[in-house]
Amino acid sequence: MVESWVIDDGGSVPVSSGTVREILRTRIAGGRFESWLTGSSGRSLAFVTNGDRALVMLLRDADDPGEHAVDPDAEGSSDGFVLSNGQRDAYGDKDTVPLGEAFRIVEHVLGTGSWPADVRREVDR
Numbered sequence: 456m457v458e459s460w461v462i463d464d465g466g467s468v469p470v471s472s473g474t475v476r477e478i479l480r481t482r483i484a485g486g487r488f489e490s491w492l493t494g495s496s497g498r499s500l501a502f503v504t505n506g507d508r509a510l511v512m513l514l515r516d517a518d519d520p521g522e523h524a525v526d527p528d529a530e531g532s533s534d535g536f537v538l539s540n541g542q543r544d545a546y547g548d549k550d551t552v553p554l555g556e557a558f559r560i561v562e563h564v565l566g567t568g569s570w571p572a573d574v575r576r577e578v579d580r
Contacts, residue, residue: 457568458495458496459494459495460475460492460493460494460495460500460565461492461493462482462490462491462492463490463492463499464491470492471565471566472562472565472566473562473566475492475561475562476558476562479502479558479561483504483506486537487539488504488505488536488537488538489501489502489503489536489539490502492561492565498513498514498515498516499513499514499517499521500512500514500561500564500565501513501514503536503544504536504557505533505534505535505536505537506535506554507533507553508548508551508552508553508554509551509552509554510523510524510546510551511524511552511557511560511561512524512579513564513570519580520579520580521579521580522576522577522578522580523550523576523577524551524552524556524557524574524575524576525549525552525575525577526549526553526556526575529548530549531548532545532546532547532548533546550577560574
């Protein structure tokens with residue numbers, strides 16, 4: 456069975472790999488830079504952006520530190536990652552990916568249940 460996903464904001468409408476990019480873009484345009492998607496298997500997918508780069512994390516369950524996509528050749532850091540509680544974070548660019556790549560990763564995870572084969576990631580477990 457393919458895992459189904461919903462935006463974890465009280466909604467119950469499934470989000471597909473074909474619609475998630477536009478949904479995330481709409482949320483960003485509305486000032487919501489942090490999005491959590493919950494899978495029917497109990498996994499969570501976090502997406503936090505500053506509009507240029509995004510942190511993408513996949514967690515097995517609520518207690519899992521997870522794993523996140525990395526850009527190992529990136530240098531420096533970026534700020535402006537606004538969390539839903541209003542906190543503004545900065546992350547090393549190595550721990551984030553360009554926004555277009557983040558959308559591709561999220562689409563792939565929702566469509567297949569796994570990371571794209573070519574995406575580098577760091578396991579935080």
